[in-house]
Amino acid sequence: MSDSTLSRRAFLTRTAILGCSAAASPLLTPVSLASAPWDNRLVVIILRGAMDGLDVVQPYGDPALAGWRRTLSAGPQNGALDLDGFFALHPALAPLYPLWQANDLGFAHAVSTPYRDKRSHFDGQDLLEAGTANLGPAAGRDGWLNRLLQTQPGMSAETAYAIGHDNMLLLSGAAPVANWSPDVALKLSPQGARLAELVMHDDPLFRDAFAEAQMLSGSMQAMEQQAMMASEMMAGDMQGMAGMAAAPKGQAKGIELIAEFTAKRLRADTRIASFSIGGWDTHDGQERALSRALQQLSTAILTLKAELGPHWKKTAVLAMTEFGRTAKENGTKGTDHGTGGAMLMAGGAVRGGRVYGAWPGLSEADLYERRDLMPTGDVRAYAGWAMRGLFGLDRAVVKQAVFPGLDLGTDPKLLR
Template sequence: MTAQASPQTTSRRSLLLQAAGLGVSVSFLGGSAFAAADGAMARRKLVVVICRGGMDGLTVSPPIGDPDYAALRGAVAVAPDQALKLDGTFGLHPALQSVHALALKGQARIAPAIASPDRARSHFEAQDVLETGAAQVYGVNTGWLNRTLEVMGPSKVEGLSVGATAPLILRGKVQAASWSPGKGVDEAARLPTLLQDLYKADPLMGPAFARGLETETMAQAAMTALNPAPAPVSTDTTAMNTSGMTPQVAAPPAVAQAMAPTAMTQDARAIAGQRQGREAARKLGATLAGFMVQDGGPRIAAISLDGWDTHAGQVGQLNTRLSYLDAVLDGLNTGLGEEWRNTVVVAATEFGRTARVNGTGGTDHGTGSTALVLGGGLRKGGLIGDWPTLRPDALFENRDVRPTLDMRGLFKGVLADHMGVDRAALETKVFPDSADAKPVSGLV
């Protein structure tokens, strides 16, 4: 269920932050839905990060100890001396330094061969299954996060998204408000993103347009990335509104001057833009955390990070995207403070990429990928799920990482053990027809 909300009527429990240069949106659900929870359970928080486009798990957590990895990946392989070591087989991409620091403390783990039940390798279908939690595409028309709140009990909790409708993962019987920008928004500024969505299925135009947009985004991030640091949070909810929660700020004068075409080369501008983008991403995570730690604030948040469809020029694109992801997670960790121990964060994608590099320095739509699981209350441990290896006979359909773990099982385990959701409701309501997806227990 969705409802239109004006900026003046949006509460601090309902927020969406959007950063054009980062491809980021944030939606909140939670708060009074869990008012009846007791003790420590009432403080538990969950953040789901959706990396849209098909994030390459073999780059996120490169299996540098797998004897077939280097040959399969060729030019896009992460070098063993650059990977941030986790164990004898796996490392993390060098851009994930904050995640690695958490892993060394036992507060971050990887599921390196995970997938939803969908096998079509279509963005539309795979994202539908990921967000609905259904066993097959278009199986249900509500999101599993919304159904989670529904089974927790009646509430007046709202979620908020910018646009005509709420993201699918939040749609359902629990009200999710939406706010659409008015005429003051520059429609022309949206055109590149709209065109990218239109052409992304085209084997020629899609990768070419994505490369062009990526370069433009990197070079201009300092000018376009949202700096979402809010005004001081008032305890008076009537003082909160959307414009106060998501301020648009110009780049600092020094950065703007440094980004001027006459002062810097294109490469230097791109580097400066990436640094500015990382700082914006970190502040995004910190701002989200700031709202979650408020009394009565949201306990569930969903973040969407775009730009993971790397058919060409993968190395540079993922250097940037993983740096932003790392910064968002670092901002969450530091911003939550003591509440980090009560929080679980799961970063997942609709599908992985092919094990083999393609002819344009990228990878194509695959199956198994990596999910990151983080939180101060995680139990220390190794891999989540089994690693099937990259042997030729182990690849799924002779091309992809073979999934050994169902995404629904991971989320079922987190919801049951961390958020206290009834296990029977998980099987029948939140993730229907999921008996074959066994809950991953013991993570917290």
Template sequence: MLAAGATALLVSPLGARMAFAAAPTERRFVFLIQRGAADGLGIVAPVGDPAYAGARGDLAADFATAPKLDGMFALHPAMPNLAGLYQAKQALFVHAVASPYRDRSHFDGQNVLETGGVSAYQLKDGWMNRLLRLLPSGDKAIALAATVPMALRGAVEVASYAPSSLPDASDDLLARVTAMYEGDRQLHPLWQEAMATRMLTGDLGSDGGKKAADTGTLAAKLLSAPGGARIAMIETGGWDTHSGQRGRLGGQLKGLDAMVAALKAGLGPHWDNTLVVVATEFGRTVKANGTGGTDHGTGSVAMLLGGAVQGGRVQADWPGLSDAALYEGRDLKPTTALDVLIASAVSSHFALAPARTAKALFPAMTTAAAMEGLVRV
């Protein structure tokens, strides 16, 4: 049993793993979910679109001096580490992307994103757990989340590193317990791990990115351990920016940037064989509301990061931001299917058959053609 402050959860196996890959892999995969609907237009801005400045109003101000990615897009200035990855061709941004979900409920949208269905609660297990059934049994998975997220639930056993749901203890009490366990060979390492996982809660920008960086470091440690996990899911919250978006989103992106930088540093040479997919359940409205925020939308941006990524570009079938081009007159129109993107990247990363992988991960996917050139093979 772990010390108070952290729990380790297991999802019991309900069926055998089908190993289509021949041997254990040294490749790492991380799925980082942005819960709350991240504003893709506020992350990778289409500054070259003639309608951009007028449509976004004050939300465009942060991009006046933002680093340009190409002639059309700029990256939010709160992410210098991701800008460096882009320059090193280890970051690929895919814009105007969305899952099959077209309504605006967080719970339903996240369920579609995590299960890989075309409607909420259609499937009972997650696409990441089904991915594990395609990989060797030695390729374990772990969730850095309060509970095992839907994306990892299913037949294959999955561990979860999670903070306790009990009320926060005072710093004085934690210091006293730390001192009490200092000489205990069994409890001291467990308590140290509990203190590390305690840092997982809260918005990414709540402390300037320190907790987010600690999460990235912890994830790297778990993914680098001999015989440890090779697949991980990291939950992040705080992306529901209905008001005061500029300041809040900037803090969120600073935390995300710190998390990815810490993950890269902690993985060391393993980073070269790592793919990180960052995605959200849906995007946000193009135009701001009356409180300086945005409301639930449709199209957003997804990120592929890592040494395994064939990056240094923004991939987009850009629909435009004119009023006539918007989805339902308010949202960025999605032109790229998120399920196709994920299936294509993952199958290439793990050298799996694209069609078989797509069918296993997203059984109701309607688009047959895989996207090419996403990762280095």
């Protein structure tokens, strides 16, 4: 990289002022990207805060469900969309129902990482993104998507955008990747903006990046005040989950911008992308809070589909969360941190129209520690089979390099 390019990068970094703190930003984490020599695409969405799989993919056919939840009513009789006579889809995901009917949407239920019992968002998310059995020193600090790239020769990074935060752990590691973040407000005077344009005039890469950042900055400034109000409501361990208690009105547009940018890169050289959506920690008022988060997820997926065009047929989207929530509704019409949860899969490459996994049951004796949905599948195995199908990875590579020590089990045949 030339000195002139580095100077432009330094210029951008120094003139970019964060419009929101990391805790307050409704666009909590950056989009991470990596190009690869495959035609298929993979998008991994991390759902930060622990999504309640029992409310998203409702097992209304299990007679024990109603006894655990007084106000979180489930099933088609309460507005959910029937999937298969046993599971129903949360009403807030109704816009995705046509994807289910087209076999472009599916779920894996009763899944989890190896994380158990402590139920810390931060440890749970780190383990999900690391893809290892534990977070000890021996496990390293790279992410499973980066380890996937490390197994392939000749990897090249996507265009590097200097404006933004560091990579998510999911794509952090030795393999080259690119990073871009929209949660930056470029508070430049007209003279400063003009100076930036002149500095980068002969460098299309940074000129285009700066123009895009300016556009996104306008959307961010409109959201800034509401996002800051949301952050003031959070405390203690919840600080890292900010944006989830009070979703700003402009947040839908924010996630749409992220999905549009992701699809734009996937239409070009990028083959792997990841970003995250907050808002899933529903300790109280779950009915409203979960609906807001699901609307964000729905917007992201539908935007990806629309913007990818014909490339949607070669795309798999995996939406994963750090752990599930308790089977029993708490006293504030919410649910607490649990264990087993659900994973969403979308895309034209996905064999959708079904809920994968072995259902463990919801009677008290069937629950994990008599409080949580019992995991019957490892969420990493579903991701492993998806990558094996998309990219032709050897089974041993998945088990030894990408997810060390993972028992892949039987092929669930997730892809078409």
